[in-house]
Amino acid sequence: MKHLLGTQDLSREDATLILDTTAQMAATQEREIRKLPTLRGRTVVNLFFEDSTRTRISFEAAAKRLSADVINFSAKGSSLSKGESLKDTALTLQAMGADAVVIRHWASGAADRLAQSGWMHGAVLNAGDGTHQHPTQALLDAFTMRRHLVADPDGKGLDGLTVAIVGDVLHSRVAGSNIALLKTLGANVVVVAPPTLLPFGMAAREDISVHYTLDDALDAHDLDAIMMLRVQRERMTGGGSGFFPSPEEYTRLFGLDRARMDRMPEHAIILHPGPMNRGLEISAEAADSPRSVIVEQVSNGVAVRMASLYLLLSGEEAPSE
Amino acid sequence: MSDTTTDAIVITNASLYGDTTADIVIVDGRISSLDRADAPAGARTFDASGLVALPGLVDIHTHLREPGREDAETIETGSRSAAQGGFVAIHAMANTTPTADTAGVVEQVASRGAEVGLVDVFPVGAVTVGLEGTQLSEMGAMANSRAKVRMFSDDGKCVHDPVLMRRALEYVKTFDGVIAQHAQDPRLTEGSQMHEGLVSTELGLAGWPAVAEESIIARDVLLAEHVGSRLHVCHLSTAGSVDIIRWAKAKGIDVTAEVMPHHLLLTDESVRGYDPRFKVNPPLRTQKDVDAVRAGLADGTIDVVATDHAPHPDEDKDCEWAAAAMGMIGLETAVGIVQKTMVDTGALSWRDVARVMSTTPARIGRDDQHGRPLEVGEPANVTVIDPKAAWTVDPTATASRSNNSPFGGIALPGRAVVTILRGRPTHIDDSLEGAFA
Numbered sequence: 001m002k003h004l005l006g007t008q009d010l011s012r013e014d015a016t017l018i019l020d021t022t023a024q025m026a027a028t029q030e031r032e033i034r035k036l037p038t039l040r041g042r043t044v045v046n047l048f049f050e051d052s053t054r055t056r057i058s059f060e061a062a063a064k065r066l067s068a069d070v071i072n073f074s075a076k077g078s079s080l081s082k083g084e085s086l087k088d089t090a091l092t093l094q095a096m097g098a099d100a101v102v103i104r105h106w107a108s109g110a111a112d113r114l115a116q117s118g119w120m121h122g123a124v125l126n127a128g129d130g131t132h133q134h135p136t137q138a139l140l141d142a143f144t145m146r147r148h149l150v151a152d153p154d155g156k157g158l159d160g161l162t163v164a165i166v167g168d169v170l171h172s173r174v175a176g177s178n179i180a181l182l183k184t185l186g187a188n189v190v191v192v193a194p195p196t197l198l199p200f201g202m203a204a205r206e207d208i209s210v211h212y213t214l215d216d217a218l219d220a221h222d223l224d225a226i227m228m229l230r231v232q233r234e235r236m237t238g239g240g241s242g243f244f245p246s247p248e249e250y251t252r253l254f255g256l257d258r259a260r261m262d263r264m265p266e267h268a269i270i271l272h273p274g275p276m277n278r279g280l281e282i283s284a285e286a287a288d289s290p291r292s293v294i295v296e297q298v299s300n301g302v303a304v305r306m307a308s309l310y311l312l313l314s315g316e317e318a319p320s321e
Numbered sequence: 322m323s324d325t326t327t328d329a330i331v332i333t334n335a336s337l338y339g340d341t342t343a344d345i346v347i348v349d350g351r352i353s354s355l356d357r358a359d360a361p362a363g364a365r366t367f368d369a370s371g372l373v374a375l376p377g378l379v380d381i382h383t384h385l386r387e388p389g390r391e392d393a394e395t396i397e398t399g400s401r402s403a404a405q406g407g408f409v410a411i412h413a414m415a416n417t418t419p420t421a422d423t424a425g426v427v428e429q430v431a432s433r434g435a436e437v438g439l440v441d442v443f444p445v446g447a448v449t450v451g452l453e454g455t456q457l458s459e460m461g462a463m464a465n466s467r468a469k470v471r472m473f474s475d476d477g478k479c480v481h482d483p484v485l486m487r488r489a490l491e492y493v494k495t496f497d498g499v500i501a502q503h504a505q506d507p508r509l510t511e512g513s514q515m516h517e518g519l520v521s522t523e524l525g526l527a528g529w530p531a532v533a534e535e536s537i538i539a540r541d542v543l544l545a546e547h548v549g550s551r552l553h554v555c556h557l558s559t560a561g562s563v564d565i566i567r568w569a570k571a572k573g574i575d576v577t578a579e580v581m582p583h584h585l586l587l588t589d590e591s592v593r594g595y596d597p598r599f600k601v602n603p604p605l606r607t608q609k610d611v612d613a614v615r616a617g618l619a620d621g622t623i624d625v626v627a628t629d630h631a632p633h634p635d636e637d638k639d640c641e642w643a644a645a646a647m648g649m650i651g652l653e654t655a656v657g658i659v660q661k662t663m664v665d666t667g668a669l670s671w672r673d674v675a676r677v678m679s680t681t682p683a684r685i686g687r688d689d690q691h692g693r694p695l696e697v698g699e700p701a702n703v704t705v706i707d708p709k710a711a712w713t714v715d716p717t718a719t720a721s722r723s724n725n726s727p728f729g730g731i732a733l734p735g736r737a738v739v740t741i742l743r744g745r746p747t748h749i750d751d752s753l754e755g756a757f758a
């Protein structure tokens with residue numbers, strides 16, 4: 001593995017290796033001294049073209065716990081708004097000797113472009129590109145599900161589990177990454193969204209179950225896990241381009257409240273990539289219930305990012321590209 | 322654009338239209354005979370055995386960027402690129418800075434084109450002031466100017482207001498003009514980055530749905546029928562658009578349509594990898610659409626091939642996909658791509674190529690001295706093609722000031738090797754060094 005750009009090209013072997021490594025990293029985080037010397041002397045750059053404090057501090061914590069030197073590079077704006085171009089930024093980072101670049105960008109494909117353009121030679125880790133991919137989010141979700149739902153998880157996937165993804169699948173890189181990874185790991189994927197928030201062609205896919213209300217999905221499946229996506233309020237209504245008529249209608253049809261939560265099997269867990277809109281896509285009762293693993297997702301995020309950086313930089317090659 | 326008196330030229334053993342072997346004797350800018358025995362003493366002779374001679378090619382959709390973006394292309398570099406591609410005339414789109422929406426700008430472009438003298442440069446006038454889509458530009462003044470504009474287009478933008486489009490179609494009847502529409506519903510394509518389909522879903526790029534093109538074409542052919550005007554559809558790219566044009570023509574509506582070489586060859590699969598050289602508007606579509614536009618071109622539903630040659634400097638392409646400019650250069654690769662996709666597949670003969678790349682585009686643009694048959698007495702505008710040139714496209718080896726070709730590394734069967742404008746060679750391929758005796 002030279003880069004981690006998305007989950008769609010990740011083999012089951014590589015994905016399982018990352019999850020197993022994550023388990024090892026997570027175990028080290030329960031020790032009194034959590035810092036490992038593994039990446040001492042290596043430089044990791046967090047290159048953020050888009051604000052995301054949560055993701056940035058997660059990567060920063062991961063790199064620091066592996067003893068890497070961390071440089072945070074916030075390049076707000078874009079070449080469109082006459083800021084520095086991605087190319088010039090990459091040339092700068094190359095000149096500074098970055099061993100790995102963690103990139104968050106508003107443009108889909110920016111991480112791929114950085115990895116393939118020849119502008120720089122270090123490893124590229126995609127921390128979210130436009131509406132395309134966010135692979136470490138999918139990996140931390142998979143890790144969290146495996147830990148809760150698979151007995152003796154080491155070396156295993158998510159075979160036979162049924163996972164629902166609910167909400168704005170159209171604009172969500174989290175959904176894009178999760179669907180591909182869940183399929184690779186053997187899970188059944190259920191997608192729940194209004195037709196306006198489904199990407200082209202998804203309803204026709206035979207390897208995914210699509211439902212247009214959450215109640216339909218709960219009727220049709222015994223879910224092992226449900227993942228509620230964040231609703232971007234500003235994007236959703238008004239101006240003639242609303243994807244649904246009102247937040248209230250969205251909550252009625254797609255919100256996870258106590259009644260719907262109670263219809264899921266007892267072992268089923270609730271995930272959310274954060275930040276949550278309490279009362280919109282998820283009620284406080286659901287978010288704070290014992291089934292919710294939302295806070296654990298955050299700590300698993302650090303472990304997944306440690307594992308990813310370790311596998312990309314430690315020289316211990318993953319089995320295949 | 323007066324006729325140029327030049328030395329006599331004799332092209333021997335050429336395959337006229339790919340089906341009749343003859344000589345072409347050129348004296349004083351005209352074809353004086355089709356038999357070398359009639360050549361005047363001292364004429365330069367060129368043996369064209371194995372080569373195809375067509376009436377000089379005409380491109381009705383070229384972006385020259387001058388005035389305003391001379392860093393991307395100038396009238397001179399664009400003219401040279403056109404001549405290398407086998408073109409004797411090009412129609413320069415109006416989206417320059419300033420916009421070609423006044424008699425002054427179109428006259429400036431035309432006179433600079435004549436000064437360069439490598440191809441006839443026919444300026445296209447803007448339909449609306451500043452391409453803003455709100456107020457008709459002074460099309461009458463442009464038509465009556467020395468540039469004699471007959472084709473009007475807001476290309477790059479769609480004339481989407483139906484009332485404005487209706488008025489434009491009606492207005493140009495005065496001077497036998499044509500509105501060349503860039504068919505793209507702006508609301509359906511806000512923020513769009515590529516064709517909306519399975520690939521855009523995978524890549525997370527905002528989609529440009531086929532219906533955004535088709536709905537405008539459907540509206541426009543009905544408007545053209547209602548007001549009895551002539552409509553030309555730019556860069557048609559979808560299977561549904563072909564169906565609508567076919568239907569409109571069957572109803573007798575006066576509509577013509579063009580397709581680009583890149584839409585004959587490439588699909589949205591090329592976008593995987595996010596290389597902005599494949600970013601173009603309208604976007605690369607699916608294989609089903611490629612098959613449909615080829616079939617439409619073969620059966621005459623689509624009238625012409627035009628290049629949509631759209632130069633952009635490196636910095637506008639060597640960047641992330643969403644930040645990149647839309648468009649690709651294409652003057653020098655058009656012949657090879659048409660041969661590869663249409664001639665070598667048996668869908669078109671070379672005589673058909675003359676129709677779709679010379680005769681019909683000249684007729685649509687009302688260029689009465691172009692698209693003429695290769696016959697005695699006609700203007701000596703000739704393109705000689707080597708159908709066995711077998712070359713690989715190198716984007717940097719171009720006469721254009723920009724090198725944003727998506728065809729780098731692609732093998733093409735043939736190319737234009739000699740271009741003659743009114744009896745004067747404007748392009749002689751390097752491979753023919755010394756062949757002109």
